[in-house]
Amino acid sequence: MAKRVTAEDVARSAGVSKWTVIRAFTPGASIAEKSRLRVLEAAESLNYRPNLLARSLATNxxxxxxxxxxxxxxxxxxxxxxxxxxxxxxxxxxxxxxxxxxxxxxxxxxxxxxxxxxxxxxxxxxxxxxxxxxxxxxxxxxxxxxxxxxxxxxxxxxxxxDTPLAMRELCEYFYSKGYRRPAFLSGAKTLSTALGRRRAFNAFWEAHGAKSVLGVSAASYSSGHGFEAARILFQETPREQWPDLLMCENDALAFGAIDYVRSTLKLRIPDDIAIAGFDNTPLAASPAYDLTTYEQPxxxxxxxxxxxxxxxxxxxxxxxxxxxxxxxxx
Amino acid sequence: MAKRVTAEDVARSAGVSKWTVIRAFTPGASIAEKSRLRVLEAAESLNYRPNLLARSLATNxxxxxxxxxxxxxxxxxxxxxxxxxxxxxxxxxxxxxxxxxxxxxxxxxxxxxxxxxxxxxxxxxxxxxxxxxxxxxxxxxxxxxxxxxxxxxxxxxxxxxDTPLAMRELCEYFYSKGYRRPAFLSGAKTLSTALGRRRAFNAFWEAHGAKSVLGVSAASYSSGHGFEAARILFQETPREQWPDLLMCENDALAFGAIDYVRSTLKLRIPDDIAIAGFDNTPLAASPAYDLTTYEQPxxxxxxxxxxxxxxxxxxxxxxxxxxxxxxxxx
DNA sequence: TTTACGGTTGCTACCGGTAGCAAAATCTAT
DNA sequence: ATAGATTTTGCTACCGGTAGCAACCGTAAA
Known part of the structure; x- marks a missing residue:
């Protein structure tokens, strides 16, 4: 591997000091146009580029x-x-x-x-x-x-x-469509509370007179765990209390939930149940899911x-x- | 922002020279156990960590x-x-x-x-x-x-x-299932040839006596363009020449193609036509697609x-x- | 001709480490 | 106790830049 070209090398080749070379590469530095050009030419022919590592060390x-x-x-x-x-x-x-x-x-x-x-x-x-x-x-x-x-x-x-705002928008949309039996499918515990989505979701429905808001937690934010969590939710809830709206904490969970609801429960979406996600991942737009979701700015x-x-x-x-x-x- | 702690600072606090401090942090360096411990203790209390930038400059x-x-x-x-x-x-x-x-x-x-x-x-x-x-x-x-x-x-x-090998495996699988009218849906031109998938695909079918291998190119490696490319392929091909196997250069394209074939053409997969992708993206496993694909190692x-x-x-x-x-x- | 001045250039010191030599300290054997 | 070997430590020089002071330059005003 060839030795690296430094400002010193360029200086020698251009017949100036290394500081003049540096100045040629420092925007706004005090340098005569004549020598700037001479340096730039020499630098070009030697293929010199300032070493950002050295710069970082000096400038912090x-x-x-x-x-x-x-x-x-x-x-x-x-x-x-x-x-x-x-x-x-x-x-x-x-x-x-x-x-x-x-x-x-x-x-x-x-x-x-x-x-x-x-x-x-x-x-x-x-x-x-x-x-x-x-x-x-x-x-x-x-x-x-x-x-x-x-x-x-x-x-x-x-x-x-803005999560509270986002959830309000989503919930008002669901509400206007007539959904009244909400459930929330959340992801990994540690992150879930920091996201605040469930909190805002519950707040809306409590303020709108829902007796209870069903909830279930997935082991992680993946479709597989979304599928699993949906299974648990529906199996542990008596049929007459099944939700007509399942808000998932993100799209991945929603995909899993949709898969479960469609393939195992044979429910129609959105007639029997509405499902929504969060994040608007590329796949949410695909005809296979065509998921209602929320896009972060x-x-x-x-x-x-x-x-x-x-x-x-x-x-x-x-x-x-x-x-x-x-x-x-x- | 507090001044950064350097080896010099630690040296002063431990009553040694900065080089001894450095040695305490250099695995295998020649240093007395006694002074190593003293340095480490001082370093700990001052919260010192070697500056990797400076190290990089010196070691290249x-x-x-x-x-x-x-x-x-x-x-x-x-x-x-x-x-x-x-x-x-x-x-x-x-x-x-x-x-x-x-x-x-x-x-x-x-x-x-x-x-x-x-x-x-x-x-x-x-x-x-x-x-x-x-x-x-x-x-x-x-x-x-x-x-x-x-x-x-x-x-x-x-x-x-190993693309040729991968394509051979895939094609032999298709062949054994009885598919005989192959088509290939490729992605962006510049990359496509460098991937060599189409080449290997065509080679197999030519060697296995296929009269012709249909082909179509998408504008980019996205589901949307996959959908579009599938549309073009089927619209420009007389119905009696439609393929019974569509190999897509990657999963994203395959998702788009499946969407088109299912929603617009109303063909059954894999009965009327087989579709495969490449990469085994997380979504390929989802029940909505359940895509046959190939996983890169x-x-x-x-x-x-x-x-x-x-x-x-x-x-x-x-x-x-x-x-x-x-x-x-x- | 001398002086003042702004632009230009070179210099020293420094950023925080590494490399490797030389001196100092310690240990071992006689 | 002493010479010799060995470990430990401190030192200079260096990596490739930056910062800012001091000297230099040519030119215009006095």
Whole structure:
């Protein structure tokens, strides 16, 4: 592997000092046009590009942002990752994707990112225990942000979809269609409460005089577990109390629930029962499901987080209004 | 923001020189057990962690690998990203995820990654023009790898699923089921040829005496375009020549094709026509599709790329055998 | 001709580590 | 106790940039 070209090499070739070379690459630096061109030419012929690692060490800015993800099963992650990477890149920031799982926990990941001196850390929809973020070793590191769940932790802003509003929109829609026997199918416990969807759902129906709101919990946010949870719900509920509306905490769970209701129960959707999801994943639009769901305002959310990272806006919780996607399952 | 703790600070607090502190953090370094413990204690109380940026600058190793992705629409990307990030992390490497699109092209991304001194670059299923990689500015940078498509470029190893073998397995399966009028639905041109699936498919049927193999191309690898391409195929083909087998280049296309065939043509699958996909995305298993497909050996592929990055194995093309997933659509 | 001034250039010090040599400290054998 | 071997420690130089001061330059005003 050939030795890397440094500013020093270019300087020698252009007959100036290395600082003049640096200036040629620093926008707005004080340098004579004549020498700037000479340097640029020499740099071009030597194929020189400034070493961002060295720059980062000196400026204490890496222009790297770590994204922590713990659930790659949720297809909703992919489109958001696309928006995230793209918007970050537009501002000259690069994305460091960190996979959190039972072998590499949050604290570990956070410390790791910290050692790499990233400029910010985004916890993207991960199921962490809030206490964790108060760890001494984490305070004092890169600024933290929480994307797509709430945070409650001072100094860790959460950027979310406005869940109470979203649920109100959905429920008012269901209500106007005449559904009156609601049930909620939620996902993994730890994250579920942080999402607040069930809470908002229940609140609506209690305020609208529903005697009770059925509920069931899936082991994880996957279609398979959605199927399983739906099975439990219907098997453990007497037929005459079966819901006519099943709100699922996300699309994946809804797909599973639809599969169960259609294939095993042979119920008609939306006549016998309405089913809705959340996230508007690509598949929700497919004719096989054609799922009524709710789209999170991903672009606004990412834009907001970016403004905070860049210091253009104060670091504080923000919730954005999403969009009800009305299709044929409800 | 508090000043960062450096080895120097720890040294002062422990009453040794900064080099002794460094040694305490360097596995296998020559240091007395007594002073190692003293340093570790001081480091602990000051909450010191070595600065990996500075280390990278000095060692010329960042322990970062760039992954270039240009198609976030394909849900297959997510599980592979999970495997990639996880395996890289297990070896102490971090993933830099770079989004390639019309505004930020391959050359730009490659140069960007190069400036950041990443240890390796993986082109993950991206649709690049091979000439591009021969750009002077790119040669001499970090070692390149191509994942999940072929490469043809000397010194840029491609790690793939063994496509000819996969197609043979699939076709033999179809053949044994009695299907004899094959058609192929392919995706975006640039990538399609690099995948080689159509080629292998055609080769089989020509060898097995099929008069002709119908073919149609979708604008991109999405369900929507799959639907559209299926429409074109069936509308432009006289009814008596309709295929009884439609092999789609990936699952997303297959979902679209199934939707079209079911909802518009009202054909029965697999009785009137068999449809198969490729990749075994999570949704292929759902009862709504229950798609026969082929699973790429993602873990083996990632493991192979990792061994090459770590220098444990020579850099060379590798193809692995995947697995036929037989479900109800074929 | 001298002086003042703004643009330009070079310099030192520094970011926080690593590499490897040389001196110091400790241990072992005589 | 002492020489010799070995471990431990401190040091200089370096990775490739940045920051900001000081000197230099040519030119225009005095």
């Amino acid at each position: 800015l890496t222009h790297q942002v770590a994204i922590l993800v713990d659930d790659f099963k949720n297809p909703h992650k992919l489109p958001v990752l696309e928006i995230l990477t793209w918007q970050l890149q537009s501002e000259g920031l690069l994305t460091v994707l960190i996979n959190i799982n039972e072998h590499f926990d949050h604290v570990q990941a956070l410390l790791d990112a910290g050692q790499r001196q990233v400029d910010a850390i985004i916890l993207f929809g991960t199921a962490f225990r809030p206490e964790m973020l108060e760890d001494d070793r984490i305070q004092g590191g890169a600024p933290l942000y929480v994307l797509a769940r709430d945070s409650q932790i001072p100094n860790v802003p959460a950027i979310t979809c 991903a672009i606004e959310m990412v834009t907001a987080i970016l403004s905070m990272i860049l210091g253009r806006e104060p670091r504080e919780n923000k919730a954005f209004r999403g969009k009800l996607i009305s299709r044929s399952t409800a | 190793l960042t322990h970062q690998v760039a992954i270039l992705v240009d198609d976030f629409k394909n849900p297959h990307k997510l599980p592979v990203l999970e495997i990639l990030t996880w395996q890289l992390q297990s070896e102490g490497l971090l993933t830099v995820l770079i989004n390639i699109n019309e505004h930020f092209d391959h050359v730009q991304a490659l140069l960007d990654a190069g400036q950041r001194q990443v240890d390796a670059i993986i082109l993950f299923g991206t649709a690049f023009r091979p000439e591009m990689l021969e750009d002077d500015r790119i040669q001499g940078g970090a070692p390149l790898y191509v994942l999940a498509r072929d490469s043809q470029i000397p010194n840029v190893p491609a790690i793939t699923c 993602a873990i083996e592929m990632v493991t192979a790329i990792l061994s090459m990055i770590l220098g444990r194995e020579p850099r060379e093309n590798k193809a692995f055998r995947g697995k036929l997933i037989s479900r109800s659509t074929a």
